[in-house]
Amino acid sequence: MSCRVIIGTQWGDEGKAKIIDYFTAGADFIVRYQGGANAGHTVVVNGKKFVFHLVPSGMLHPGKTCVIGNGVVVDPEQLLREIAVLEKEGYEVRSNLLISDAAHLILPYHKALDEAMEELRTNKIGTTKRGIGESYSDKCLRVGVRAGDLLDESLLRERLSQTVRMKNLQLEKIYGKPVMQAEAIIADLLRYRDEIGGMITNTPYLLHAALHSGKRVLLEGAQGNMLDIDHGTYPYVTSSNPTIGGALMGSGLNAFDITEVVGITKAYVTRVGEGPFPTEDHCEAGALLRERGGEFGATTGRPRRCGWFDAELMKHAVRINGLSRIVLTKLDVLSGFKRIKAAVAYERNGRRLDFAPTAHLDDVVPVYEEFDGWDEDISTCTDYAALPARARDYVEFIEKTLGVRISIISVGPDRDNTLVREQA
Numbered sequence: 109m110s111c112r113v114i115i116g117t118q119w120g121d122e123g124k125a126k127i128i129d130y131f132t133a134g135a136d137f138i139v140r141y142q143g144g145a146n147a148g149h150t151v152v153v154n155g156k157k158f159v160f161h162l163v164p165s166g167m168l169h170p171g172k173t174c175v176i177g178n179g180v181v182v183d184p185e186q187l188l189r190e191i192a193v194l195e196k197e198g199y200e201v202r203s204n205l206l207i208s209d210a211a212h213l214i215l216p217y218h219k220a221l222d223e224a225m226e227e228l229r230t231n232k233i234g235t236t237k238r239g240i241g242e243s244y245s246d247k248c249l250r251v252g253v254r255a256g257d258l259l260d261e262s263l264l265r266e267r268l269s270q271t272v273r274m275k276n277l278q279l280e281k282i283y284g285k286p287v288m289q290a291e292a293i294i295a296d297l298l299r300y301r302d303e304i305g306g307m308i309t310n311t312p313y314l315l316h317a318a319l320h321s322g323k324r325v326l327l328e329g330a331q332g333n334m335l336d337i338d339h340g341t342y343p344y345v346t347s348s349n350p351t352i353g354g355a356l357m358g359s360g361l362n363a364f365d366i367t368e369v370v371g372i373t374k375a376y377v378t379r380v381g382e383g384p385f386p387t388e389d390h391c392e393a394g395a396l397l398r399e400r401g402g403e404f405g406a407t408t409g410r411p412r413r414c415g416w417f418d419a420e421l422m423k424h425a426v427r428i429n430g431l432s433r434i435v436l437t438k439l440d441v442l443s444g445f446k447r448i449k450a451a452v453a454y455e456r457n458g459r460r461l462d463f464a465p466t467a468h469l470d471d472v473v474p475v476y477e478e479f480d481g482w483d484e485d486i487s488t489c490t491d492y493a494a495l496p497a498r499a500r501d502y503v504e505f506i507e508k509t510l511g512v513r514i515s516i517i518s519v520g521p522d523r524d525n526t527l528v529r530e531q532a
Protein backbone atom coordinates (compact mmCIF):
# COMPACT_ATOMS: atom_id res chain seq x y z
CA MET A 109 0.00 0.00 0.00
CA SER A 110 1.35 3.46 -0.81
CA CYS A 111 -0.19 6.71 0.31
CA ARG A 112 2.23 9.61 0.27
CA VAL A 113 1.27 13.04 1.58
CA ILE A 114 2.96 16.18 0.29
CA ILE A 115 2.83 19.10 2.73
CA GLY A 116 4.23 22.63 2.55
CA THR A 117 6.21 23.33 5.72
CA GLN A 118 6.46 27.13 5.66
CA TRP A 119 4.04 29.85 4.43
CA GLY A 120 3.23 28.18 1.10
CA ASP A 121 4.92 28.41 -2.31
CA GLU A 122 7.67 26.01 -1.25
CA GLY A 123 7.65 24.36 -4.69
CA LYS A 124 5.09 21.68 -3.76
CA ALA A 125 3.70 21.36 -7.29
CA LYS A 126 7.06 20.69 -8.85
CA ILE A 127 7.60 17.84 -6.39
CA ILE A 128 4.05 16.53 -6.79
CA ASP A 129 4.72 16.36 -10.52
CA TYR A 130 7.93 14.44 -9.73
CA PHE A 131 6.16 11.93 -7.46
CA THR A 132 3.22 11.55 -9.85
CA ALA A 133 5.32 9.26 -12.04
CA GLY A 134 5.05 6.68 -9.22
CA ALA A 135 1.39 7.28 -8.34
CA ASP A 136 -2.02 6.32 -9.72
CA PHE A 137 -4.25 8.84 -7.93
CA ILE A 138 -3.33 12.46 -7.14
CA VAL A 139 -5.68 14.12 -4.66
CA ARG A 140 -5.97 17.79 -3.67
CA TYR A 141 -7.26 17.69 -0.10
CA GLN A 142 -7.87 21.30 1.03
CA GLY A 143 -7.75 24.95 0.03
CA GLY A 144 -9.08 26.24 -3.25
CA ALA A 145 -8.01 28.58 -6.01
CA ASN A 146 -5.96 30.56 -3.47
CA ALA A 147 -3.27 28.00 -4.32
CA GLY A 148 -0.92 28.69 -7.22
CA HIS A 149 0.99 25.52 -8.07
CA THR A 150 3.66 25.78 -10.76
CA VAL A 151 4.98 22.89 -12.82
CA VAL A 152 7.63 23.47 -15.50
CA VAL A 153 8.22 20.78 -18.11
CA ASN A 154 10.87 21.36 -20.78
CA GLY A 155 10.71 25.08 -20.15
CA LYS A 156 6.91 25.24 -20.45
CA LYS A 157 5.13 26.57 -17.38
CA PHE A 158 1.72 25.47 -16.08
CA VAL A 159 0.06 27.05 -13.05
CA PHE A 160 -2.62 24.96 -11.31
CA HIS A 161 -5.10 26.44 -8.86
CA LEU A 162 -7.67 23.67 -8.45
CA VAL A 163 -6.69 20.88 -10.81
CA PRO A 164 -4.20 18.56 -9.05
CA SER A 165 -0.59 19.14 -10.13
CA GLY A 166 -0.27 15.56 -11.41
CA MET A 167 -2.45 16.34 -14.43
CA LEU A 168 0.46 16.58 -16.87
CA HIS A 169 1.12 12.83 -16.61
CA PRO A 170 -1.21 10.86 -18.88
CA GLY A 171 -3.24 7.99 -17.49
CA LYS A 172 -3.38 9.18 -13.87
CA THR A 173 -6.59 9.89 -11.98
CA CYS A 174 -6.71 13.35 -10.43
CA VAL A 175 -9.16 13.97 -7.60
CA ILE A 176 -10.48 17.17 -6.04
CA GLY A 177 -11.19 15.94 -2.54
CA ASN A 178 -14.03 16.75 -0.17
CA GLY A 179 -11.84 19.18 1.81
CA VAL A 180 -11.37 21.50 -1.17
CA VAL A 181 -13.52 24.55 -1.85
CA VAL A 182 -14.19 24.60 -5.59
CA ASP A 183 -14.79 27.68 -7.68
CA PRO A 184 -16.46 26.05 -10.71
CA GLU A 185 -15.79 29.02 -13.00
CA GLN A 186 -12.06 28.86 -12.21
CA LEU A 187 -12.06 25.08 -12.61
CA LEU A 188 -13.57 25.36 -16.09
CA ARG A 189 -10.98 28.00 -17.04
CA GLU A 190 -8.19 25.67 -15.95
CA ILE A 191 -9.64 22.70 -17.79
CA ALA A 192 -9.92 24.84 -20.95
CA VAL A 193 -6.25 25.89 -20.75
CA LEU A 194 -5.11 22.29 -20.35
CA GLU A 195 -7.34 21.05 -23.16
CA LYS A 196 -6.00 23.77 -25.44
CA GLU A 197 -2.53 22.40 -24.74
CA GLY A 198 -3.71 18.95 -25.79
CA TYR A 199 -4.13 17.36 -22.33
CA GLU A 200 -7.00 14.98 -21.68
CA VAL A 201 -8.63 16.28 -18.49
CA ARG A 202 -12.31 15.35 -18.32
CA SER A 203 -11.86 11.58 -18.25
CA ASN A 204 -9.02 11.85 -15.68
CA LEU A 205 -10.60 14.22 -13.17
CA LEU A 206 -13.01 13.41 -10.33
CA ILE A 207 -14.63 15.83 -7.89
CA SER A 208 -15.93 14.88 -4.46
CA ASP A 209 -19.67 15.31 -4.10
CA ALA A 210 -18.97 16.71 -0.61
CA ALA A 211 -16.59 19.45 -1.78
CA HIS A 212 -18.09 22.89 -1.16
CA LEU A 213 -18.52 25.37 -3.98
CA ILE A 214 -17.24 28.91 -4.06
CA LEU A 215 -19.95 31.17 -5.43
CA PRO A 216 -19.84 34.84 -6.49
CA TYR A 217 -21.05 36.10 -3.12
CA HIS A 218 -18.13 34.38 -1.37
CA LYS A 219 -15.65 36.34 -3.45
CA ALA A 220 -17.56 39.61 -3.05
CA LEU A 221 -17.76 39.16 0.73
CA ASP A 222 -14.08 38.17 1.00
CA GLU A 223 -13.14 41.39 -0.76
CA ALA A 224 -15.62 43.52 1.20
CA MET A 225 -14.43 42.16 4.55
CA GLU A 226 -10.78 42.76 3.69
CA GLU A 227 -11.64 46.31 2.71
CA LEU A 228 -13.32 46.96 6.04
CA ARG A 229 -11.05 45.23 8.52
CA THR A 230 -8.25 47.10 10.24
CA ASN A 231 -5.98 44.06 10.69
CA LYS A 232 -5.94 43.08 7.03
CA ILE A 233 -4.94 39.49 6.26
CA GLY A 234 -4.06 40.13 2.64
CA THR A 235 -6.24 37.27 1.39
CA THR A 236 -6.15 36.17 -2.23
CA LYS A 237 -9.80 37.37 -2.52
CA ARG A 238 -10.81 34.01 -3.92
CA GLY A 239 -13.67 33.61 -1.41
CA ILE A 240 -11.87 30.89 0.55
CA GLY A 241 -12.71 31.96 4.12
CA GLU A 242 -16.31 32.77 3.19
CA SER A 243 -16.90 29.36 1.63
CA TYR A 244 -15.36 27.46 4.55
CA SER A 245 -17.47 29.62 6.91
CA ASP A 246 -20.62 28.55 5.08
CA LYS A 247 -19.50 24.94 5.36
CA CYS A 248 -19.25 25.31 9.15
CA LEU A 249 -22.50 27.26 9.33
CA ARG A 250 -24.13 24.47 7.31
CA VAL A 251 -25.41 26.80 4.62
CA GLY A 252 -22.88 25.84 1.95
CA VAL A 253 -23.63 24.45 -1.49
CA ARG A 254 -21.74 21.26 -2.31
CA ALA A 255 -20.66 19.85 -5.64
CA GLY A 256 -23.13 16.98 -5.19
CA ASP A 257 -26.00 19.48 -4.93
CA LEU A 258 -25.45 20.34 -8.59
CA LEU A 259 -26.97 16.98 -9.43
CA ASP A 260 -30.32 17.79 -7.79
CA GLU A 261 -31.83 20.86 -9.39
CA SER A 262 -34.75 21.36 -7.00
CA LEU A 263 -32.50 21.06 -3.93
CA LEU A 264 -30.06 23.47 -5.55
CA ARG A 265 -32.80 26.04 -6.16
CA GLU A 266 -34.07 25.75 -2.60
CA ARG A 267 -30.59 26.09 -1.04
CA LEU A 268 -29.56 28.92 -3.28
CA SER A 269 -32.65 31.11 -2.91
CA GLN A 270 -32.43 30.93 0.87
CA THR A 271 -28.69 31.54 1.04
CA VAL A 272 -28.64 34.39 -1.51
CA ARG A 273 -31.31 36.21 0.57
CA MET A 274 -28.98 36.01 3.60
CA LYS A 275 -25.88 36.97 1.64
CA ASN A 276 -27.62 39.96 0.07
CA LEU A 277 -28.53 41.28 3.50
CA GLN A 278 -24.86 41.03 4.45
CA LEU A 279 -23.62 42.60 1.22
CA GLU A 280 -26.08 45.47 1.28
CA LYS A 281 -26.61 46.27 4.94
CA ILE A 282 -23.15 45.62 6.32
CA TYR A 283 -20.84 46.41 3.45
CA GLY A 284 -22.97 48.66 1.20
CA LYS A 285 -22.22 46.48 -1.82
CA PRO A 286 -24.50 45.54 -4.76
CA VAL A 287 -26.79 42.55 -4.21
CA MET A 288 -26.82 39.38 -6.31
CA GLN A 289 -29.60 37.64 -8.21
CA ALA A 290 -30.25 34.04 -7.13
CA GLU A 291 -31.64 33.20 -10.58
CA ALA A 292 -28.44 34.27 -12.34
CA ILE A 293 -26.31 32.18 -9.97
CA ILE A 294 -28.59 29.18 -10.43
CA ALA A 295 -28.37 29.52 -14.22
CA ASP A 296 -24.56 29.49 -13.97
CA LEU A 297 -24.65 26.49 -11.65
CA LEU A 298 -26.78 24.54 -14.10
CA ARG A 299 -24.26 25.34 -16.82
CA TYR A 300 -21.44 24.05 -14.53
CA ARG A 301 -23.50 20.93 -13.87
CA ASP A 302 -23.64 20.23 -17.59
CA GLU A 303 -19.86 20.62 -17.82
CA ILE A 304 -18.61 18.87 -14.67
CA GLY A 305 -21.60 16.88 -13.42
CA GLY A 306 -20.16 13.64 -14.77
CA MET A 307 -16.99 14.03 -12.69
CA ILE A 308 -18.82 14.34 -9.35
CA THR A 309 -18.75 11.22 -7.20
CA ASN A 310 -18.08 9.75 -3.74
CA THR A 311 -14.31 10.09 -3.76
CA PRO A 312 -13.49 8.75 -0.24
CA TYR A 313 -15.14 5.44 -1.16
CA LEU A 314 -13.27 5.32 -4.43
CA LEU A 315 -9.92 6.18 -2.86
CA HIS A 316 -10.26 3.50 -0.18
CA ALA A 317 -11.07 0.93 -2.80
CA ALA A 318 -8.18 2.04 -4.99
CA LEU A 319 -5.65 2.08 -2.15
CA HIS A 320 -6.66 -1.32 -0.88
CA SER A 321 -6.48 -2.84 -4.33
CA GLY A 322 -2.84 -1.81 -4.62
CA LYS A 323 -3.14 1.59 -6.31
CA ARG A 324 -0.71 4.28 -5.21
CA VAL A 325 -2.16 7.51 -3.86
CA LEU A 326 -0.49 10.92 -3.64
CA LEU A 327 -2.15 13.56 -1.46
CA GLU A 328 -1.43 17.13 -2.54
CA GLY A 329 -1.49 19.82 0.11
CA ALA A 330 -1.91 23.49 -0.72
CA GLN A 331 -0.55 26.42 1.36
CA GLY A 332 1.70 25.33 4.23
CA ASN A 333 2.12 24.56 7.92
CA MET A 334 2.35 28.20 9.02
CA LEU A 335 -0.85 29.11 7.14
CA ASP A 336 -2.81 26.34 8.91
CA ILE A 337 -5.88 27.72 10.67
CA ASP A 338 -5.03 25.83 13.87
CA HIS A 339 -1.25 25.54 13.82
CA GLY A 340 -0.22 28.65 11.88
CA THR A 341 0.16 32.33 12.68
CA TYR A 342 -3.54 32.93 13.41
CA PRO A 343 -5.31 35.14 12.35
CA TYR A 344 -2.86 35.60 9.46
CA VAL A 345 -3.62 32.17 8.03
CA THR A 346 -5.87 30.54 5.49
CA SER A 347 -9.19 28.95 6.49
CA SER A 348 -8.26 25.28 6.20
CA ASN A 349 -5.77 22.72 7.53
CA PRO A 350 -2.91 22.19 5.06
CA THR A 351 -1.29 19.96 7.71
CA ILE A 352 -1.56 16.19 8.10
CA GLY A 353 -4.96 16.31 9.85
CA GLY A 354 -6.35 18.17 6.86
CA ALA A 355 -4.99 15.50 4.53
CA LEU A 356 -7.12 12.88 6.28
CA MET A 357 -10.22 15.03 6.66
CA GLY A 358 -10.01 16.36 3.13
CA SER A 359 -9.51 13.03 1.37
CA GLY A 360 -11.54 10.69 3.58
CA LEU A 361 -8.58 8.35 4.05
CA ASN A 362 -7.63 7.34 7.58
CA ALA A 363 -4.43 7.64 9.61
CA PHE A 364 -3.50 3.99 9.03
CA ASP A 365 -3.67 4.47 5.26
CA ILE A 366 -0.80 6.99 5.26
CA THR A 367 2.57 5.48 4.49
CA GLU A 368 4.73 8.58 4.19
CA VAL A 369 4.60 12.32 4.94
CA VAL A 370 6.93 14.41 2.79
CA GLY A 371 7.60 18.01 3.83
CA ILE A 372 8.44 20.48 1.08
CA THR A 373 10.84 23.11 2.37
CA LYS A 374 12.36 26.11 0.63
CA ALA A 375 16.05 26.71 1.35
CA TYR A 376 14.98 30.20 2.54
CA VAL A 377 11.54 31.51 3.49
CA THR A 378 8.84 33.51 1.72
CA ARG A 379 5.43 34.77 2.68
CA VAL A 380 2.63 36.51 0.72
CA GLY A 381 0.12 38.68 2.54
CA GLU A 382 0.24 40.08 6.06
CA GLY A 383 1.37 38.54 9.34
CA PRO A 384 4.51 37.95 11.38
CA PHE A 385 7.68 36.69 9.71
CA PRO A 386 10.62 36.79 12.16
CA THR A 387 13.39 36.07 9.65
CA GLU A 388 12.12 38.48 6.98
CA ASP A 389 14.94 40.50 5.44
CA HIS A 390 13.92 44.05 4.54
CA CYS A 391 17.30 44.90 3.08
CA GLU A 392 19.44 43.82 0.16
CA ALA A 393 19.35 40.08 0.84
CA GLY A 394 15.53 39.96 0.86
CA ALA A 395 15.36 41.87 -2.43
CA LEU A 396 17.98 39.61 -3.97
CA LEU A 397 16.11 36.45 -2.90
CA ARG A 398 12.94 37.86 -4.47
CA GLU A 399 14.70 38.71 -7.71
CA ARG A 400 16.74 35.52 -8.07
CA GLY A 401 13.98 33.25 -6.82
CA GLY A 402 11.30 34.91 -9.00
CA GLU A 403 9.31 35.35 -5.80
CA PHE A 404 6.03 36.76 -7.09
CA GLY A 405 2.68 35.12 -6.24
CA ALA A 406 1.52 32.47 -8.71
CA THR A 407 -2.11 33.38 -7.97
CA THR A 408 -2.15 37.14 -7.34
CA GLY A 409 1.23 38.24 -8.76
CA ARG A 410 2.03 40.03 -5.47
CA PRO A 411 5.74 40.27 -4.56
CA ARG A 412 6.53 37.67 -1.92
CA ARG A 413 8.20 38.81 1.29
CA CYS A 414 11.56 37.03 1.58
CA GLY A 415 13.92 36.08 4.38
CA TRP A 416 16.18 33.46 5.87
CA PHE A 417 15.61 29.81 6.69
CA ASP A 418 13.95 29.36 10.08
CA ALA A 419 14.73 26.11 11.90
CA GLU A 420 12.41 26.98 14.81
CA LEU A 421 9.37 27.13 12.54
CA MET A 422 10.55 24.00 10.78
CA LYS A 423 10.70 22.09 14.08
CA HIS A 424 7.05 23.04 14.55
CA ALA A 425 6.26 21.63 11.07
CA VAL A 426 8.12 18.41 11.87
CA ARG A 427 6.16 18.00 15.13
CA ILE A 428 2.73 18.77 13.68
CA ASN A 429 3.06 16.62 10.58
CA GLY A 430 5.42 13.83 11.63
CA LEU A 431 7.53 14.37 8.53
CA SER A 432 9.14 11.19 7.22
CA ARG A 433 11.51 13.18 5.05
CA ILE A 434 12.08 16.57 3.51
CA VAL A 435 12.47 17.75 -0.06
CA LEU A 436 14.59 20.90 -0.04
CA THR A 437 13.73 23.29 -2.87
CA LYS A 438 15.29 26.35 -4.50
CA LEU A 439 18.78 25.67 -3.18
CA ASP A 440 20.07 27.10 -6.48
CA VAL A 441 18.69 30.53 -5.52
CA LEU A 442 21.27 30.77 -2.73
CA SER A 443 24.20 30.51 -5.18
CA GLY A 444 26.18 33.74 -5.16
CA PHE A 445 25.30 34.83 -1.62
CA LYS A 446 28.54 35.54 0.27
CA ARG A 447 26.91 34.69 3.60
CA ILE A 448 23.81 32.65 4.28
CA LYS A 449 21.88 32.97 7.53
CA ALA A 450 19.55 30.54 9.29
CA ALA A 451 17.58 31.13 12.50
CA VAL A 452 18.27 28.42 15.08
CA ALA A 453 16.38 29.83 18.08
CA TYR A 454 14.16 32.70 19.21
CA GLU A 455 14.68 35.17 22.03
CA ARG A 456 12.19 37.44 23.72
CA ASN A 457 13.46 40.18 26.03
CA GLY A 458 16.92 38.63 25.86
CA ARG A 459 15.71 35.18 26.99
CA ARG A 460 15.69 32.03 24.84
CA LEU A 461 12.28 30.55 24.14
CA ASP A 462 11.69 26.81 24.39
CA PHE A 463 9.53 26.71 21.26
CA ALA A 464 8.20 29.00 18.55
CA PRO A 465 5.01 30.72 19.73
CA THR A 466 2.97 30.73 16.51
CA ALA A 467 0.39 33.29 17.64
CA HIS A 468 2.73 35.94 19.06
CA LEU A 469 5.74 36.07 16.82
CA ASP A 470 5.89 39.84 16.44
CA ASP A 471 8.26 40.50 19.31
CA VAL A 472 10.60 37.51 19.01
CA VAL A 473 14.18 38.02 17.89
CA PRO A 474 15.72 35.24 15.81
CA VAL A 475 19.14 33.95 16.81
CA TYR A 476 21.11 33.30 13.62
CA GLU A 477 23.85 30.95 12.59
CA GLU A 478 25.85 32.08 9.56
CA PHE A 479 27.41 30.08 6.76
CA ASP A 480 29.82 30.86 3.96
CA GLY A 481 28.05 30.77 0.62
CA TRP A 482 29.08 29.31 -2.72
CA ASP A 483 29.35 30.87 -6.17
CA GLU A 484 28.79 27.94 -8.48
CA ASP A 485 25.60 27.58 -10.52
CA ILE A 486 24.16 24.31 -9.20
CA SER A 487 21.03 24.15 -11.36
CA THR A 488 22.38 21.33 -13.55
CA CYS A 489 23.71 19.21 -10.65
CA THR A 490 22.06 15.82 -10.56
CA ASP A 491 24.46 14.22 -8.11
CA TYR A 492 24.72 15.19 -4.45
CA ALA A 493 28.48 14.69 -4.41
CA ALA A 494 28.80 17.23 -7.25
CA LEU A 495 27.31 20.03 -5.13
CA PRO A 496 29.84 22.54 -3.74
CA ALA A 497 31.00 21.49 -0.25
CA ARG A 498 29.45 24.62 1.27
CA ALA A 499 26.07 23.79 -0.24
CA ARG A 500 26.31 20.28 1.19
CA ASP A 501 27.27 21.75 4.59
CA TYR A 502 24.12 23.85 4.52
CA VAL A 503 21.93 20.87 3.57
CA GLU A 504 23.46 18.74 6.30
CA PHE A 505 23.08 21.52 8.87
CA ILE A 506 19.32 21.59 8.15
CA GLU A 507 19.09 17.82 8.31
CA LYS A 508 20.94 17.64 11.59
CA THR A 509 19.05 20.50 13.20
CA LEU A 510 15.67 19.00 12.31
CA GLY A 511 16.57 15.34 12.63
CA VAL A 512 14.86 14.59 9.31
CA ARG A 513 16.51 13.25 6.16
CA ILE A 514 16.58 15.49 3.07
CA SER A 515 16.18 12.92 0.31
CA ILE A 516 15.60 15.16 -2.72
CA ILE A 517 17.02 18.59 -3.52
CA SER A 518 15.43 20.80 -6.13
CA VAL A 519 17.92 23.03 -7.94
CA GLY A 520 15.74 24.70 -10.57
CA PRO A 521 12.10 25.02 -11.66
CA ASP A 522 12.14 22.39 -14.38
CA ARG A 523 11.21 18.74 -13.85
CA ASP A 524 14.82 17.90 -14.77
CA ASN A 525 16.43 20.20 -12.17
CA THR A 526 15.98 17.61 -9.45
CA LEU A 527 18.70 15.94 -7.46
CA VAL A 528 17.66 12.66 -5.91
CA ARG A 529 19.89 11.48 -3.05
CA GLU A 530 17.99 8.26 -2.53
CA GLN A 531 15.11 6.63 -4.34
CA ALA A 532 12.07 5.90 -2.22
Ligand code: GDP
Nearest residue numbers: 121122123124125149150406438518519520521
Ligand atom coordinates in the same frame (compact mmCIF):
# COMPACT_ATOMS: atom_id res chain seq x y z
P1 GDP B 1 3.83 25.82 -4.66
O1 GDP B 1 2.65 26.71 -4.40
O2 GDP B 1 4.42 25.28 -3.40
O3 GDP B 1 3.54 24.74 -5.66
O4 GDP B 1 4.95 26.75 -5.29
P2 GDP B 1 4.75 27.92 -6.39
O5 GDP B 1 4.51 27.31 -7.70
O6 GDP B 1 3.76 28.93 -5.92
O7 GDP B 1 6.15 28.66 -6.30
C1 GDP B 1 7.35 28.01 -6.51
C2 GDP B 1 8.07 28.74 -7.65
O8 GDP B 1 9.43 28.35 -7.66
C3 GDP B 1 7.54 28.39 -9.02
O9 GDP B 1 7.74 29.48 -9.87
C4 GDP B 1 8.40 27.20 -9.43
O10 GDP B 1 8.50 27.06 -10.85
C5 GDP B 1 9.73 27.60 -8.85
N1 GDP B 1 10.60 26.51 -8.39
C6 GDP B 1 10.25 25.32 -7.84
N2 GDP B 1 11.36 24.64 -7.44
C7 GDP B 1 12.41 25.43 -7.77
C8 GDP B 1 13.83 25.30 -7.58
O11 GDP B 1 14.33 24.35 -7.03
N3 GDP B 1 14.61 26.33 -8.04
C9 GDP B 1 14.08 27.44 -8.62
N4 GDP B 1 14.92 28.39 -9.03
N5 GDP B 1 12.75 27.59 -8.81
C10 GDP B 1 11.93 26.61 -8.37
Ligand code: IMO
Nearest residue numbers: 120121146147148234235236330331346380381
Ligand atom coordinates in the same frame (compact mmCIF):
# COMPACT_ATOMS: atom_id res chain seq x y z
P1 IMO C 1 0.11 27.68 -2.33
O1 IMO C 1 -0.71 26.41 -2.34
C1 IMO C 1 1.10 31.40 -0.31
C2 IMO C 1 -2.13 33.32 1.97
C3 IMO C 1 -2.67 34.66 1.46
C4 IMO C 1 -3.07 35.31 2.76
C5 IMO C 1 -3.60 34.13 3.59
C6 IMO C 1 -5.11 33.99 3.56
O2 IMO C 1 0.38 28.21 -3.68
O3 IMO C 1 1.31 27.52 -1.48
P2 IMO C 1 -6.83 33.17 1.71
O4 IMO C 1 -7.11 33.69 0.32
O5 IMO C 1 -6.41 31.75 1.76
O6 IMO C 1 -7.95 33.47 2.66
O7 IMO C 1 -5.58 34.06 2.22
O8 IMO C 1 -3.01 32.97 3.03
N1 IMO C 1 -2.16 32.22 0.99
C7 IMO C 1 -1.06 31.74 0.37
N2 IMO C 1 0.23 32.13 0.42
N3 IMO C 1 0.75 30.33 -1.03
C8 IMO C 1 -0.53 29.90 -1.06
O9 IMO C 1 -0.90 28.75 -1.66
C9 IMO C 1 -1.50 30.64 -0.38
N4 IMO C 1 -2.84 30.51 -0.23
C10 IMO C 1 -3.21 31.48 0.62
O10 IMO C 1 -1.67 35.38 0.79
O11 IMO C 1 -1.93 35.80 3.43
Ligand code: MG
Nearest residue numbers: 121148149406
Ligand atom coordinates in the same frame (compact mmCIF):
# COMPACT_ATOMS: atom_id res chain seq x y z
MG1 MG D 1 2.05 28.69 -4.75
